[in-house]
Amino acid sequence: MNVPDRLRLPLAFNADALADELAELAPEAWSPHFNQAIYHGEWSGVALRSVGGRPSQLYPDPTASEFADTPVLASCSALSAALARIECPTTSVRLLALGPGATIAEHRDYRLGFDDGEVRLHIPVVTDPAVEFYLDGCRVDLVPGECWYLNLNLPHRVVNGSSIRRVHLVVDCVVDDWLRGQFEVAMRG
16 A cells, blocks of 8 residues: 555544543653653653553553553543544554643654554644644644644654644554555545
């Protein structure tokens, strides 16, 4: 299948319900992002599914096979319901927040293209038009409640030029027949 480098999938989520739930998370639930060399400002996350089900395990270890839901996910009914709609196997699932004025430098996340058999989906929960996401030099406008595949093997960067904390639900998925079907529907578009 010849999949484009960015594709909005035919899944929609209630961003308001997700945002209400993430507003209830305790400040100490958020951990700084592990890749401190590529960002300036605040970039933090909450693991919802991680290696060993550890809530502070933001690193989506590609060599691990023991992913499990965290206790945080168990307490979040709207997030659990959203993830139940993604009917393929998932590995790492995180909420990732980028603070006002923060930037993520251009980088690549290897082996996260459709042909690699694992993809990363982004579901914007809280965002603003002043948040700029660039994939391979071109801006991608990500709207709350949408679900996007982005080939993150390609260079990408983010600038939060807004006054709000941008939050995405980020889901790493194993490509299976269900997910292939979602891609096929989106490409017929």
